[in-house]
Every structure is written in C-alpha cells, then in structure tokens.
Amino acid sequence: xxxxxxxxxxxxxxxxxxxxxxxxxxxxxxxxxxxxxxxxxxxxxxxxxxxxxxxxxxxxxxxxxxxxxxxxxxxxxxxxxxxxxxxxxxxxxxxxxxxxxxxxxxxxxxxxxxxxxxxxxxxxxxxxxxxxxxxxxxxxxxxxxxxxxxxxxxxxxxxxxxxxxxxxxxxxxxxxxxxxxxxxxxxxxxxxxxxxxxxxxxxxxxxxxxxxxxxxxxxxxxxxxxxxxxxxxxxxxxxxxxxxxxxxxxxxxxxxxxxxxxxxxxxxxxxxxxxxxx
Amino acid sequence: xxxxxxxxxxxxxxxxxxxxxxxxxxxxxxxxxxxxxxxxxxxxxxxxxxxxxxxxxxxxxxxxxxxxxxxxxxxxxxxxxxxxxxxxxxxxxxxx
Amino acid sequence: xxxxxxxxxxxxxxxxxxxxxxxxxxxxxxxxxxxxxxxxxxxxxxxxxxxxxxxxxxxxxxxxxxxxxxxxxxxxxxxxxxxxxxxxxxxxxxxxxxxxxxxxxxxxxxxxxxxxxxxxxxxxxxxxxxxxxxx
Numbered sequence: 001x002x003x004x005x006x007x008x009x010x011x012x013x014x015x016x017x018x019x020x021x022x023x024x025x026x027x028x029x030x031x032x033x034x035x036x037x038x039x040x041x042x043x044x045x046x047x048x049x050x051x052x053x054x055x056x057x058x059x060x061x062x063x064x065x066x067x068x069x070x071x072x073x074x075x076x077x078x079x080x081x082x083x084x085x086x087x088x089x090x091x092x093x094x095x096x097x098x099x100x101x102x103x104x105x106x107x108x109x110x111x112x113x114x115x116x117x118x119x120x121x122x123x124x125x126x127x128x129x130x131x132x133x134x135x136x137x138x139x140x141x142x143x144x145x146x147x148x149x150x151x152x153x154x155x156x157x158x159x160x161x162x163x164x165x166x167x168x169x170x171x172x173x174x175x176x177x178x179x180x181x182x183x184x185x186x187x188x189x190x191x192x193x194x195x196x197x198x199x200x201x202x203x204x205x206x207x208x209x210x211x212x213x214x215x216x217x218x219x220x221x222x223x224x225x226x227x228x229x230x231x232x233x234x235x236x237x238x239x240x241x242x243x244x245x246x247x248x249x250x251x252x253x254x255x256x257x258x259x260x261x262x263x264x265x266x267x268x269x270x271x272x273x274x275x276x277x278x
Numbered sequence: 279x280x281x282x283x284x285x286x287x288x289x290x291x292x293x294x295x296x297x298x299x300x301x302x303x304x305x306x307x308x309x310x311x312x313x314x315x316x317x318x319x320x321x322x323x324x325x326x327x328x329x330x331x332x333x334x335x336x337x338x339x340x341x342x343x344x345x346x347x348x349x350x351x352x353x354x355x356x357x358x359x360x361x362x363x364x365x366x367x368x369x370x371x372x373x374x
Numbered sequence: 375x376x377x378x379x380x381x382x383x384x385x386x387x388x389x390x391x392x393x394x395x396x397x398x399x400x401x402x403x404x405x406x407x408x409x410x411x412x413x414x415x416x417x418x419x420x421x422x423x424x425x426x427x428x429x430x431x432x433x434x435x436x437x438x439x440x441x442x443x444x445x446x447x448x449x450x451x452x453x454x455x456x457x458x459x460x461x462x463x464x465x466x467x468x469x470x471x472x473x474x475x476x477x478x479x480x481x482x483x484x485x486x487x488x489x490x491x492x493x494x495x496x497x498x499x500x501x502x503x504x505x506x507x508x509x
Contacts, residue, residue, distance in 0.1 A: 005302075005303070005306065008302070009299055009302055012298060012302065012392060013295060013298065013299075015392070016294075016295070016298065016385060016388045016389050016392055017385065019384075019388045020381055020384035020385045020387070020388050021381065023384045023388070024377060024380050024381045024384055033380065033383060033384065033387070034383060034430045034431055034432050035428075035430070035431055035432065036431070036432045037431065038429075038431055038462075038463070038464045039464065039466075041466060042429075042464040042465065042466060043459060045465055045466065046443060046458060046459045046462055046465065047455065047459060049443075049445070050445055050448070050450060051450075051455060052449075053452065062444060062445035062446075062447070062448060062450075063443075063444050063445075064443040064444065064445075064462075064465035065335045065443060065444075065465050065468045065469050065472070066335075068465055068466060068469040069469045069472060069473075073469065076473055077473065080473045080476050080477060081476075083476075083477050083480050084476055084477075084479070084480045086480070087480035087481065087483050087484045088480075088483075090484050090487070091483065091484060091487045094487050094488075094491055095487075138338065144448075145444065146334035146335045146338055146442065146444060147335070147338060148335070150339060150472065150476060151335070151338040151339050151342075154339065154342040154343050154346075154347065155338075155342045157342070157347065158342055158346050158347075161346070161347070161350055165350075234448050254347065257351075257483055258350075258351075260487075261351060261354050261355075261486070261487070261490075262354065265358055268494060269494070272494060272495075281436055282436070282437060282439070283379055283433050283436060283439070284378060284379060284382070286439065287378075287379050287382035287383055288382055290382065290383065290385075290386045291382040291383075291385040291386055291389075293386070294385055294386040294389030294390065295385070295389060297389060297393060298389045298392055298393060298396075301393045301396050301397060301416055302396055304400075304412060304413075304416065305396055305397065305399065305400035305404065305409075305412075305413055305416075310406065310408055310409065313409065313412055314412065317412050317415065317416060320416065320419075321419065324419055324423060327386070327423060328423070328426060331426055331427065331429075331430050331463070332430070332439075332440050332441065332442045332463045333426050333429075333442065333463070333468050333471075334442050334444075335468055335472065336422075336426060336468055336471055336472065336475075339472060339475055340419075340475070343475065343479060344415075344419065347479070348415055348479075348482065351482075351483065351486055352408065352411065352412065352486070355408060355486050355489060355490060356408060358490060358493070359408070359489070359490070359493040359499050360406075360493075360498075360499055360500075
C-alpha cells in the first residue's frame with residue numbers, strides 16, 4: 001500500500017513539472033503569466049481609495065480591500081451576511097425543541113468533575129483574554145491595516161471553542177452563554193449593520209437632501225456624508241461602525257453553531273425517541 | 279547569488295508541491311482523523327501561498343477558519359458518528 | 375533568468391489545477407459522507423486560490439517586489455499615489471474571495487448539521503448502505 005501511494009505521488013509531481021515545462025516553452029499556446037499590468041478597474045480602485053485630490057470619488061480609507069468590501073461593493077457584503085444567517089437559522093431549526101439544561105446528570109459535583117486536567121484548564125485561562133484582545137485589535141483597525149470585521153470575528157470564535165473543549169458545554173451554559181443570548185448578540189450586530197447602512201439616507205430625509213443607501217462620503221448629486229476624520233484620527237466614515245457590528249455578529253454566530261454542535265448525544269436520543277418533551 | 283525574485287518564486291513552487299502531497303494523502307486516507315489533520319496541513323501551506331501572493335487580508339481570514347474552525351467542527355462530527363471509512367462489512371452501523 | 379521565474383510560477387499554477395482534480399475525485403468516489411465534506415472544502419479553497427493567482431503582477435524591477443494594496447501613510451501626496459498604482463497587486467479578487475470564503479463556510483456548516491441528523495435517524499454515514507435502505 002505504501003509503495004503504491006509513493007508511486008502515485010511521484011508520478012503526480014512529474015506530471016506537474018512536465019506540464020509547466022511545456023507551458024513555459026510555448027507548447028500549449030502563449031499567454032504571459034504573471035500579467036504585466038493590473039486591469040483598468042484596479043487602476044480606478046487604487047487611485048481613489050485615499051485621494052484628497054478627488055473629494056467626490058474617494059473612499060477615505062488607506063486599505064483598498066476593506067473599502068471595496070464595505071463601500072464600493074457594500075451590497076455584496078450585505079447579502080453574504082444574509083446567507084450566513086440563513087445557514088445558522090437552518091442549524092437552529094434542526095435542533096429545535098431539544099432541552100439543553102434539563103436531564104443533565106443528577107450527580108454533578110460542579111465544574112471540577114468535568115473537562116480535562118488541571119494543566120489544560122490553567123493554560124486556557126491564560127490564553128482566553130489574549131485571544132480576545134488580538135481579535136478585537138484586528139477588527140477595530142480594519143480600515144487602516146489588513147483586517148476587518150470578519151477576520152476579527154472568526155479569530156474571536158476560537159476562544160469559546162477552547163472553553164467548550166477543555167471545560168465543558170455546561171460551564172458556558174451556567175455562565176449565561178446560551179443559544180438565546182448568542183442569538184440576541186447576533187441580532188444586535190445585524191441591527192448595527194442595517195442602521196449604519198441607512199445612516200446617510202436618514203440624514204438625507206431629515207434635511208431634505210438626496211442620499212443613497214450604503215453611502216460613505218459625499219458624492220456628486222448626493223451631498224450627504226459621514227465625516228471621515230474624528231479629531232484628526234482617520235475613521236473612514238461608515239467603515240469603522242461596519243467593522244464593529246460585523247465583529248459582534250460573526251463571533252456570536254460561530255459560538256451559537258458550536259454550542260448547537262456539542263449537545264450530548266444521549267439527550268438527543270431520548271428526545272428523538274420521545275421520552276423527553278420541551 | 280540567486281536573485282530575490284527567483285527565491286520568492288521558488289518558495290511558491292515548493293509550497294505548491296507540498297500542498298499537492300497533502301491533498302492526495304487527505305483524500306485516500308481511510309482513517310478520518312488523519313484525513314482531517316492532512317487537510318489542516320494543506321490549509322497551512324495555502325496560507326503561505328496567499329502571503330507570498332501579497333494578499334494579507336485573505337491569509338488573516340484563512341488561518342482561524344481553515345485551521346481552527348473546520349477541523350474542530352469535523353472532529354465533533356467524527357466523535358459523534360463513525361471514525362473510519364472502510365469496507366462494507368467492516369464499518370459498524372450501530373450508534374456510538 | 376526570466377524563463378526560470380515563469381517556470382516556477384507555472385509549477386504553482388498547475389499544482390492548484392491538479393489539487394482541484396484530486397478533490398473532485400474525492401467527492402465522487404469515496405463512500406463516506408465526512409470524506410466528501412473534507413474534499414469539498416479542499417475544492418472550494420483551491421478555487422479561491424486560483425482567483426488570487428490571477429490578481430498577481432510581474433515584478434516592477436529586480437529588487438522591488440509587488441506590494442499588497444494598502445497605503446502606508448494617511449496623508450499621501452500625488453507621487454505617493456502614482457508610485458502605489460505601479461507597484462500594488464489587484465485588490466478586487468481579494469474582496470471577492472473574502473465573500474466566497476464566508477459563503478463556503480456557511481454551506482459547510484449546514485452540511486455538517488445535515489450529516490449529523492442523517493446519522494441520528496439512519497445509523498450510518500456510508501452512502502452505499504443508505505442507498506440500500508429503501509426509504
């Protein structure tokens with residue numbers, strides 16, 4: 001078996017080297033790779049991402065990728081968040097009715113009898129604040145350095161995962177981190193995203209000017225904008241508030257999915273066979 | 279001395295070959311826990327490729343998602359269901 | 375020297391193509407549902423990597439590599455911006471890949487919950503046995 005695996009691997013590597021040699025010497029047609037210039041659309045995005053000379057086209061953010069995700073193509077991100085929420089709704093629907101707190105073991109000596117050894121628990125207690133601090137730094141600086149809401153949120157979901165594995169799921173449930181509270185936090189993050197997206201429209205309706213949804217800086221015939229500087233510090237208008245709300249929403253969404261996945265199997269079996277009701 | 283550009287491209291090529299080996303071993307492995315570990319190794323090599331192609335945003339997303347969350351979720355799933363993929367008669371059908 | 379650089383870049387490109395082929399074989403031919411999920415994640419990651427490879431550019435000079443699309447000052451002058459445009463990689467594929475990673479994650483999470491429910495109701499995750507169950 002091992003000889004066969006080694007033979008197949010060796011032949012795959014030889015295949016890759018031969019194909020690339022053929023492509024380099026022009027046997028499979030000629031196409032210049034890597035490309036000598038970026039495309040015309042990239043010139044536009046790179047020129048106007050932080051350019052005080054074009055105040056009507058710029059996005060006032062030195063990070064081009066975050067500006068594209070939340071300002072130039074903000075509606076794509078809105079629907080991506082909606083797709084993620086649909087997956088969580090599907091997972092919640094599959095686990096509806098299963099009582100998580102009832103029928104837990106009657107003989108419970110508290111937290112000391114559950115989970116892994118003392119060494120693991122002490123090391124985890126030191127790591128959890130560090131993980132949350134690093135993820136908050138990634139999320140809140142998303143408009144200045146590589147990072148943003150989704151990056152920080154998925155890094156912050158590693159902390160509840162560690163607590164779930166090393167302590168137990170009942171440790172989290174006893175301290176109030178349950179499905180309902182995580183769902184509430186996720187809904188609060190989504191409401192934050194919606195309010196920030198409609199902020200320019202609300203200001204426009206109150207003062208009678210024209211404004212668009214997801215608008216960041218003033219445009220040609222829509223002179224409403226969120227200010228980009230806050231006492232000489234760059235917050236890039238709506239990008240900062242989008243990053244904070246997305247951080248909350250993503251971290252609590254992942255925690256909810258992990259809690260649903262760690263329900264002990266005997267509770268579910270008794271629920272499916274009809275012994276335990278809601 | 280080798281120039282800086284040749285060195286960068288050499289790193290990219292070596293990372294590509296390592297990811298090929300990890301993918302093949304992940305797909306043909308019968309023990310599912312080992313397959314998940316090979317898949318995490320492949321994701322780490324992909325992060326190196328993303329960094330060399332000057333995409334730090336994607337590398338920052340990729341590490342928590344592909345090395346932390348995917349293997350954790352699939353390991354939960356393996357613990358609750360069967361843990362080897364085998365022949366028709368050998369793998370059990372009972373609950374665990 | 376230029377030939378060697380292009381050859382090494384093509385090695386990376388064809389490795390990604392062969393990865394896509396192997397993971398497709400894994401989705402079709404392996405009988406366990408969990409192996410199919412693992413191969414599906416490898417396939418979507420390879421597709422994202424191909425999208426980012428398209429956004430790379432040729433080195434502006436022998437000593438100056440391309441830079442990521444992030445400005446390093448908050449008050450740039452005009453020559454800062456024009457130098458930035460000639461050296462930075464394409465930011466648009468990176469934004470699209472960010473969206474694609476999130477959507478792939480949502481689909482995989484839902485597939486995992488479905489597999490768990492199939493195991494709870496039928497007792498097996500082997501597609502050959504499930505096909506013989508007759509409903």
